Amino acid sequence: MTYLSKTLLLCAGLALAACTNADRFGGANGGAGGAGSGAFEPGSAQDPKSPLYFQQTVGDRVLFQVDQSTLTPQAQVTLDGQAQWLTSNPEFNATIEGHADEQGTREYNVALGARRSNSVQEYLVSRGVAPNRLKVVSFGKERPIEICSEEACYAKNRRAVTVVSVVPVS
Amino acid sequence: MKQFLTLLMALTLFIAPAAAQSPGPLRIEIDEGVIEPLPYAVPDFVADSGAGAEFGRNIARVIAADLSGTGLFRELPKEAFISQITSFSSPVQFADWKAINAQALIAGAVSVDSQGKLVVRFRVYDVFAGQELGQGQQLVGTQDGWRRIAHKIADQVYSRITGEGGYFDSRVVYVAESGPKDKRAKRLAIMDYDGANVKYLTDSAAIVLAPRFSPTGDRILYTSYETGEPRIYVLNIANVNRRVLETQAGTMSFAPRFGPDGQTVVYSQTQGGNTDLFAMNIASGSATRLTTTPSIETAPSFSPDGSQIVFESDRSGTPQLYIMSSGGGEARRISFGQGRYGTPVWSPRGDLVAFTKQSKGRFHIGVMRTDGSEERLLTASFLDEGPTWAPNGRVIMFTRETQGAAGKAGLYSVDISGRNLKPVTTESGASDPAWSPLQN
Numbered sequence: 001m002t003y004l005s006k007t008l009l010l011c012a013g014l015a016l017a018a019c020t021n022a023d024r025f026g027g028a029n030g031g032a033g034g035a036g037s038g039a040f041e042p043g044s045a046q047d048p049k050s051p052l053y054f055q056q057t058v059g060d061r062v063l064f065q066v067d068q069s070t071l072t073p074q075a076q077v078t079l080d081g082q083a084q085w086l087t088s089n090p091e092f093n094a095t096i097e098g099h100a101d102e103q104g105t106r107e108y109n110v111a112l113g114a115r116r117s118n119s120v121q122e123y124l125v126s127r128g129v130a131p132n133r134l135k136v137v138s139f140g141k142e143r144p145i146e147i148c149s150e151e152a153c154y155a156k157n158r159r160a161v162t163v164v165s166v167v168p169v170s
Numbered sequence: 171m172k173q174f175l176t177l178l179m180a181l182t183l184f185i186a187p188a189a190a191q192s193p194g195p196l197r198i199e200i201d202e203g204v205i206e207p208l209p210y211a212v213p214d215f216v217a218d219s220g221a222g223a224e225f226g227r228n229i230a231r232v233i234a235a236d237l238s239g240t241g242l243f244r245e246l247p248k249e250a251f252i253s254q255i256t257s258f259s260s261p262v263q264f265a266d267w268k269a270i271n272a273q274a275l276i277a278g279a280v281s282v283d284s285q286g287k288l289v290v291r292f293r294v295y296d297v298f299a300g301q302e303l304g305q306g307q308q309l310v311g312t313q314d315g316w317r318r319i320a321h322k323i324a325d326q327v328y329s330r331i332t333g334e335g336g337y338f339d340s341r342v343v344y345v346a347e348s349g350p351k352d353k354r355a356k357r358l359a360i361m362d363y364d365g366a367n368v369k370y371l372t373d374s375a376a377i378v379l380a381p382r383f384s385p386t387g388d389r390i391l392y393t394s395y396e397t398g399e400p401r402i403y404v405l406n407i408a409n410v411n412r413r414v415l416e417t418q419a420g421t422m423s424f425a426p427r428f429g430p431d432g433q434t435v436v437y438s439q440t441q442g443g444n445t446d447l448f449a450m451n452i453a454s455g456s457a458t459r460l461t462t463t464p465s466i467e468t469a470p471s472f473s474p475d476g477s478q479i480v481f482e483s484d485r486s487g488t489p490q491l492y493i494m495s496s497g498g499g500e501a502r503r504i505s506f507g508q509g510r511y512g513t514p515v516w517s518p519r520g521d522l523v524a525f526t527k528q529s530k531g532r533f534h535i536g537v538m539r540t541d542g543s544e545e546r547l548l549t550a551s552f553l554d555e556g557p558t559w560a561p562n563g564r565v566i567m568f569t570r571e572t573q574g575a576a577g578k579a580g581l582y583s584v585d586i587s588g589r590n591l592k593p594v595t596t597e598s599g600a601s602d603p604a605w606s607p608l609q610n
Contacts, residue, residue, distance in 0.1 A: 067488075069443070095398075102571075105512035105526050105555050106379060106602065107425040108482060108489055110393075110400060111438065111445035111466040114422060118443025137399045138422060138440070142377050147351040149552070149573040 049089055051164050058085045061161040062120060066103075066154075069115035071123055079120060082162050083127035092164040094129075096120045098138040099161070101154035106140060113138030113160075120160040133167075196274060196296040196303055198242050198332045200564065205589075207244035208331065210237065210274035211267060213255045215290065218281035225288060225316050226280040232320035233276060235364065236338040237327060240565075241590035246272050258291060267297045274303070276327055288313050292323050294330055304330045317366055318609070325608070337560040338363060341606040342567065343381045343390050346370065347579055347599035356601075358392060360407065363560075363605065365595040371410055380556070380602045384428045387606040391415075391426040391435060400424040402437055404452065416455055417448070425468045429496070430476040436460070436496075438468040447481060449496070460498035471516045471523075472496060473540075480504070480514040480523050480540070491525060493540065504542035513556050516540075518607075519563035522586070526555040526568075535568045537586055548588045553577075556601070561608045567594060569601040 040046030045056050054060060059082070062075035071079065086094060098117030100109035117136040125131050146153035198208055212234050215226035237243040253266035258279035267275050278292035293306040307326065309319050318339055325336025346359040355374035358381055361367055371390070372378055379400070381392035390405045397414075400422045405412040417423040417439055426437040429449075436449045445466045450457040461467045465485035472479055473496075480493045486503065489510045494501035505511040509529030516523055520540075527534040527547065533554040538545040553571040560566070564586060570593075571579040579601040581594040594603075 102553065103528070104510075105469070105482075105489075105528075107438065107468045108466060108484075108512050110379075110422075110424050111440060111468050114440040114445060115443045115466070122443075136443075139377070139395075140379075142354070142356075142379075144352050147575040147577075149575075149577060 061159045064158040069119045079123045086129045093133045095135045095163045097161045100141045101157040102141045109140035113140050116160045209244050211246045211272040212276040215278035215280045218279050221282040222280035229320040233324045236324035264300045335562040337562045339609050342603050344603040345601045382604045383606045385432045393424040402426040429472045436470040469513045474520045482512045517563045524557035548584050558605045567603045
C-alpha cells in the first residue's frame with residue numbers, strides 16, 4: 001500500500017466520520033484543531049487513530065451465515081479496512097472475539113466461535129498484519145449483543161469482533 | 171452462608187429379622203408401561219425425645235417429597251389415616267392402613283442423643299402382606315444433616331420397592347445465572363438434588379460453563395473465562411480451592427470431563443480454529459491428543475468402565491455423535507436420525523447415551539442405545555440442552571431456556587420413560603446441571 005492511497009483512505013474515512021457523527025453530536029467539534037490533525041478531539045470517534053474510530057468507521061465486526069465461518073465478500077471488505085487500520089496503527093494489538101447465536105449447544109458454539117475468530121485472524125494476517133499482534137478467543141453463545149430469539153437478532157450475534165487495545169509498554 | 175455440611179453418619183442394622191425375609195409382593199416394575207403410582211403413608215416420625223418432634227415432622231416431609239417426586243409413588247394425606255403411629259415399637263394395625271389402601275407404610279422415630287447427634291430409626295411395611303419389607307435400620311448423623319438422613323431413608327424405600335438403586339442422597343452442581351441475556355452473570359453453585367442447601371462456589375466475575383463431578387463427588391471440573399479466554403479449572407468442593415489445568419500455551423481449552431479413575435481428564439482444545447479432543451493425567455499434567463480431524467470434536471463423555479468415549483463431532487458436515495476407544499483412534503458414528511446431535515452423556519448403567527437433538531427449529535433431550543438404536547426423544551421445547559444422569563440411570567436433569575429477549579434458563583428433570591417432566595427449584599436462573607454420584 002502506498003502512502004498516497006493510505007492517506008486517501010483515511011481522508012475518506014474522515015469524511016464519512018464527519019457525516020455520520022457530526023449530525024449525531026450537533027457538530028460540536030467543528031472548527032477545533034489545527035491544520036493536518038483534522039477537526040476532532042484526540043481519542044474521539046473522529047480521531048482516525050482512536051479505537052472508537054476503528055469501531056464505528058472502519059467497522060469492528062463481521063457477520064457469518066448459520067453454522068459458517070467462511071468470510072462473505074462484505075466481511076472481506078470490512079477486514080481489508082481493519083488490516084489497513086492495524087498496519088497504520090502499530091501501537092495497537094487486537095483480540096478477535098468469535099461468537100455464535102443461541103441455536104446450538106453451549107460447547108459446540110464455543111468451538112464454532114473459535115472457527116470464526118480464526119477465519120478473521122487468518123484473513124488479517126494474509127493482508128499483512130503481524131500474527132503476533134492478533135489474539136483469538138471464543139465466547140460461543142455466552143455474549144449475544146441482540147437478545148431477541150429471531151433471525152434478525154441471530155444474524156447480528158453470529159459475529160467476530162476485533163477489539164483493539166494499545167500495546168502495553170514493556 | 172451455611173456451613174458446609176459435615177455429616178457423620180453411621181448406618182447400622184437395627185433389628186435382626188426373625189427369619190430370612192422372602193421378597194414380598196410389594197413391588198414397582200419401573201420398566202412396565204403405564205404406572206399407577208403406588209399409594210403409601212409416611213406419618214410424622216415419632217419423637218423419642220423432646221428435641222425430636224420438629225425433626226420427626228420434617229424428615230417425614232422430605233421422604234414424602236422424594237418418593238412422590240418420582241411419579242412412582244402417591245402419598246396418602248394425613249387426614250385419611252385411621253390409625254396413628256404413636257410409638258415405634260407398638261404393633262402396626264395393618265387393617266387400618268389396608269382400609270385406606272396404603273400399600274406401603276413408612277414408620278420412624280427420632281431422638282437426639284447425649285452428644286447432640288440425631289438418631290433416626292425407620293421401618294418399611296408391606297401393608298397387604300402384613301409384614302416388614304426389608305429390615306429396620308438406624309441412622310445417626312449431625313442435626314444439620316437431617317435432610318441427608320431423610321434422603322437416605324427415601325433411597326432405602328425406593329430401592330426396596332423398585333429393586334433399583336436410589337438417587338435422593340445426591341447433589342447437583344450447576345451454573346447459577348442472573349441478569350439480562352446480553353450481560354448474564356454466571357457462577358458455579360452446588361445444591362442437594364432437590365434444590366436445598368445451595369452453596370456458591372465461585373463469584374460471578376467470570377463466565378463459567380459446564381461443570382462436572384469427579385467419580386467420588388469430591389472435585390469439580392469446569393471451564394472459566396477468568397483469564398479472558400476459556401480454560402479448565404479443577405475445584406475441591408470441601409475447601410473451594412481451585413487450580414487451572416495447564417494445557418498447551420496459545421490454545422483455548424474447555425469441555426473437561428473426568429474419567430472413572432478420577433485421574434484422567436478428557437477435554438477439547440482449540441488451536442488455529444480447530445477443536446480436537448485431548449486426554450490429560452490430572453496429576454502429572456501430561457496430555458495426549460485423541461483426535462486429529464480438521465472438524466470440531468467436543469462434549470466428550472466416558473463409558474462407565476473408562477474404555478470408550480462418546481463425543482460430538484461435525485466431521486460429517488453437521489454435529490453428530492461418535493464413539494471411539496478412550497485412547498483415541500477410529501470412531502464410529504452412532505446418531506443417524508434427522509437433525510443435529512450434541513452433548514452426549516453416557517448413562518451410569520452403561521446401557522444408554524443421553525443427548526441434545528436439534529431438529530426443525532426445536533430442541534430435544536433424548537436417549538439411544540450405545541449402538542445408536544432405539545432413539546427416543548423425551549422432551550421438546552425452544553431450547554433444551556445438556557442432559558445429566560441421576561446416579562441410578564433412571565432420571566435425567568437438563569437445562570431449559572425460554573424464548574425471547576426476557577428468556578431465562580432453568581433446570582428440569584424427566585424420567586427416561588419420558589414421564590414426570592418437571593422443573594427443579596433453584597434460587598435464580600440455572601443451567602448446565604451435573605448430577606453427583608450417590609453420597610457415602
